[in-house]
Amino acid sequence: MHAFDVLGEPVRRRILELLAGGERSAGEVCAVIREEFGISQPAVSQHLRVLRDSGFATVRPQGTRRLYTVNPEPLREVEDWLGHFRRFWAQPLDALATELTRGRRQRRLAEDAAAAERRRDGGFDDGGNAPEERTG
Incomplete structure (x- = not known):
């Protein structure tokens, strides 16, 4: 078989x-x-x-x-036999990994920019609302 x-x-x-x-x-x-x-x-x-x-x-x-x-x-x-065909899926998977990395980097940059903006504005959000007071 x-x-x-x-x-x-x-x-x-x-x-x-x-x-x-x-x-x-x-x-x-x-x-x-x-x-x-x-x-x-x-x-x-x-x-x-x-x-x-x-x-x-x-x-x-x-x-x-x-x-x-x-x-x-x-x-x-x-696996050896499939190795002859690996190129058909390896490149698209590499491209997918690149896009995932790019998306993570863009999200991180956006989050960092939003955090920096909040710090500059004294913690106010986009609607002008102040952060809740902390008790401690």
Whole structure:
């Protein structure tokens, strides 16, 4: 099965997210997935098998339990392949970051100017209202 066929299934992506947090038993994975997706235990087991057979997850026995973990190698291969296309979203994201920074700077400058204006006016607001007296 191709990597994107494996990752194209929301249940399998969620299982990988769970496993990314650390080793989990099949029972733990099953409980979360059944609750979130409303699917049967055999269906969860099938998804775990696909992840294992495709190399995205590894399993080891511990007594009567089966413990699953993420195998990062197939994910690295996906990331390497996606790297060829990163330029299509990297530049727009860089531009977005620049605009966000510019907006924050403009807001800060406007706030600083308003504060300086209030200090010059003795604390009066735009309507000529004096600040409330402080008790202390």
